[in-house]
Amino acid sequence: MKKDSGFTIIELMVTISVAAILAAVAIPSMQGLIAHNQITSANNELLSATMYARSEAVMRGLPVRVCNSSTTMSATPACAGDSSWASGWIVFVDADANDNVSSGDTVLRVFANSSNSITITPATGNARGVMYDRNGRAEGISAAGAHTTTGNSFTTCSNKVSDGRVLSITLSGRASTTKKDPC
Numbered sequence: 001m002k003k004d005s006g007f008t009i010i011e012l013m014v015t016i017s018v019a020a021i022l023a024a025v026a027i028p029s030m031q032g033l034i035a036h037n038q039i040t041s042a043n044n045e046l047l048s049a050t051m052y053a054r055s056e057a058v059m060r061g062l063p064v065r066v067c068n069s070s071t072t073m074s075a076t077p078a079c080a081g082d083s084s085w086a087s088g089w090i091v092f093v094d095a096d097a098n099d100n101v102s103s104g105d106t107v108l109r110v111f112a113n114s115s116n117s118i119t120i121t122p123a124t125g126n127a128r129g130v131m132y133d134r135n136g137r138a139e140g141i142s143a144a145g146a147h148t149t150t151g152n153s154f155t156t157c158s159n160k161v162s163d164g165r166v167l168s169i170t171l172s173g174r175a176s177t178t179k180k181d182p183c
Contacts, residue, residue, distance in 0.1 A: 035160035038115045043156040043165040045111050046089065046120065047175055050130060050138075053091045054173045056108060057132035064108070065094045067129035067141070068122075072112040077101065083127035083143050085120035085154070088112040094131065099141055117158050125151040126169075136173040157183035 007015075049066050057064035067079035072088035078101045079090070093106040101107060113120070122128075125148035126140025133139070140152040149171050157164035157180075164183035169175045 032161055035117065035158045036163075038118055039156050039158050039161070039164050042113060042115065042118045042120060043154075043167055043177055046154055046156070047167055047177060049089060049091050049109065049111055050167070050169060050175045052109060053130070054132045054136045054138070054175075056091070056093065057134055058136045060093060061134045063094045063097050063131055063133055064091065065099065065129055065131045065141075066091050067099075069110070072110050077107055077110050079128065081128065083122055085122060086113060089129070099128070099131070099145060115158075117160055119157050119159075121155045121157070123151045123153045126153070130169055132173055137171060138169045138173040140169075155180060155183065 053064040053066045065079075066089055068083070068085040068087070069077050069090045070080045070084070070087045071077045072090065077090045079099070080087070088111050090101070090107055090111070091109040092101050093108065095104045095106075096102055123140070125142055127143040128141040128145065130152055131139050131141060131147065138152055140148040142148055152169040154167045155164060156167070162183060163179060163181035166178050166180045167175060168178070
């Protein structure tokens with residue numbers, strides 16, 4: 001006599017129930033992990049942009065600026081002129097030191113913010129970006145367009161988790177990141 005092989009309906013239902021319970025526990029943890037990775041990624045991209053701008057300013061002997069841009073996908077990206085960093089940012093040589101991309105300036109890199117859940121909030125002193133001089137020193141550019149030398153920082157948060165990251169830039173141009181909880 002041949003014995004039938006396979007699962008009974010009860011065994012299948014128990015297996016599906018256990019899988020559903022494990023998924024219900026694991027999915028929220030995964031969403032938090034994904035949000036933390038997005039925060040870290042956006043913060044690291046901004047850190048990379050500032051470090052690159054500083055090295056280019058020293059190498060070229062010209063001011064290099066990091067500014068927010070709402071035209072990162074355009075063939076000719078420009079500074080946004082406001083304090084919203086939601087769309088992304090650009091790094092450019094500001095040869096005429098007018099705080100805007102103009103005909104004599106060179107756009108070096110463009111960074112697009114890829115996540116709608118991530119917000120990057122600048123300090124008031126650098127709402128429109130950071131400018132590095134030929135010595136690698138940093139100045140913030142406020143919403144009014146004034147150059148400031150203190151309090152240059154960016155806070156990266158997500159609406160999915162309570163903590164975030166802060167990118168701080170010193171007057172000497174050095175950048176560092178720290179955790180921020182709550183965001």
